[in-house]
Amino acid sequence: MLTIESYVSLKPYNTFGLDVNTRYWVEINQEDDLQTLLQLTEFVNTPKLILGGGSNVLLRQHFNGLVVKMNIQGIDVIREDDTHIYVKVGAGVIWHDLVKFCVNQGYAGLENLSLIPGTVGAAPMQNIGAYGVEIEQVFESLTAIDVASGKQRIFNHADCAFGYRESVFKRKLKDQYIITSVTFQLDKTPTFHTRYGAIQETLTEMGISDDTLTIKAISDAVIHIRQSKLPDPNEIxxxxxxxxxxxxxxxxxxxxxxxxxxxxxxxxxxxxxxxxxxxxxxxxxxxxxxxxxxxxxxxxxxxxxxxxxxxxxxxxxxxxxxxxxxxxxxxxxxxxxxxxx
Structure with missing residues (x-):
């Protein structure tokens, strides 16, 4: 069920903590709700801002439009083969929650991306990356809703035109689609990425050798590095x-x-x-x-x-x-x- 609110403060919903308001606000918990929203005639021509975790946005002023907060949940293994596990994830899932799930299950590929703020839906838009790994290396496909028609479309790897912190959603198709889920192709046998930044040094300090190296150890090392270098948005x-x-x-x-x-x-x-x-x-x-x-x-x-x-x-x-x-x-x-x- 859709509940559209008026004049909502965005301060709790952006990690800069900027005190601005939006004219309209709605939270989306399932794809059907989003399709219903896009069919409402009173909002067809209203400017829309899609928010996940609000961790990669700088709000300069009050937003005279509709903020759509994506809350779609779900982490589901949809298939597997001899070498890969395919995990479909709702756009509103907290990114680090997904990483923790995969590390705990032994699904390799996301461990270097531990503790990145934000939600899953924003990850392919930005082609997020850290410590030698980018989303495009583990991306299989995504589902998105066409803002103009309300129809669902599946985007494969080539469709997304990934680049360094870039994708088709930031350029050619900017503001034309809203991502609702992402499917990742993760490895049953890990390939360790330890040469970028201070990962190897941190692993050594943790007493981890090549013989004892795991994706959990890499995730722990990345978390330690990020916490030592980057400020917590909850504090600043x-x-x-x-x-x-x-x-x-x-x-x-x-x-x-x-x-x-x-x-x-x-x-x-x-x-x-x-x-x-x-x-x-x-x-x-x-x-x-x-x-x-x-x-x-x-x-x-x-x-x-x-x-x-x-x-x-x-x-x-x-x-x-x-x-x-x-x-x-x-x-x-x-x-x-x-x-x-």
């Missing part, structure tokens, strides 16, 4: 990594490396190198910077924070200043990973 408003890590031509990286020997780089191909945006921001002096209640986190320069009463515009202004400094110093453009509304 933030949306995790605010910027994408830029990918630059190798000749540009080599030239910068000759000037800045400690510059980290991760080869994407023979011609492209990914550079940590957090390192670039820290080198420009922004780490720990605070202007009013908007700031750059003291432990991780990639994270912008709300110390209490910052507005979305104040955080965005700070982001623009950080971008300009990085470009002026390194001739590298860093772009937001967070969606600005």
């Amino acid at each position: 408003g933030n949306a995790g990594s605010f910027f994408k890590n830029p990918e630059i031509p190798k000749p540009q990286f080599d030239l910068l490396k000759s000037t800045y020997p400690t510059l980290p780089g991760y080869p994407i191909s023979d011609d492209i190198v990914k550079v940590p945006a957090g390192w670039l921001i820290e080198q420009t002096g922004w780490k720990g910077y605070r202007l009013g209640d908007a700031g750059v986190h003291t432990k991780q320069a990639l994270v912008l924070v709300n110390y209490g009463n910052a507005t979305g515009d104040e955080i965005l202004t700070l982001a623009h200043q950080v971008q300009k400094s990085v470009y002026d110093k390194f001739n590298i453009e860093i772009t937001p990973e967070v969606n600005v509304v």
Whole structure:
């Protein structure tokens, strides 16, 4: 049953803790409810904002439209073969709850993505990733509802046009579909990814050797790293990594490396190198910077924070200043990973 409310505060529903309202609000618990909603003539032309965990959005002002909060639940094994388990998950399931379920069941592939905030429905939109793994590596398909027609469509891997923190839902099909479930292809025999970031070092500190390595150990290591570096949104408003890590031509990286020997780089191909945006921001002096209640986190320069009463515009202004400094110093453009509304 649909219950549409008016003038609802979004402060509890965005991890920046920004105090803005929406004109209309509705929570969706099953796909049929969403299809019914999209057929209501009074809301056909109303701007819509789809919210999961609100962990990757920067709200600049009150939203004069309809916020659709996706709460569809369910984690179901739908089939398996000799090497894979296929798990269909509702869009409203908390991402880390899914990771914990899979780790506990011995389904491999999501362990490096432990403790990422947000919900499952947002994961393929952003092609979320961390510590050497991205969603597209374990993605099988998703179901989504066409906003214009209300009809269901199945998207396979190729349909989603995944890129670095990108998908067709952020570009060609932006705002045209609402994801209701995602199916993951997980491994019965794990392939361990331990070379990215501090995973191997953390595993060693935990007393884990190659002989005792498990997906649970990797998940525990990732959780430890994230908790030590990233602020808890329940304690200080933030949306995790605010910027994408830029990918630059190798000749540009080599030239910068000759000037800045400690510059980290991760080869994407023979011609492209990914550079940590957090390192670039820290080198420009922004780490720990605070202007009013908007700031750059003291432990991780990639994270912008709300110390209490910052507005979305104040955080965005700070982001623009950080971008300009990085470009002026390194001739590298860093772009937001967070969606600005």
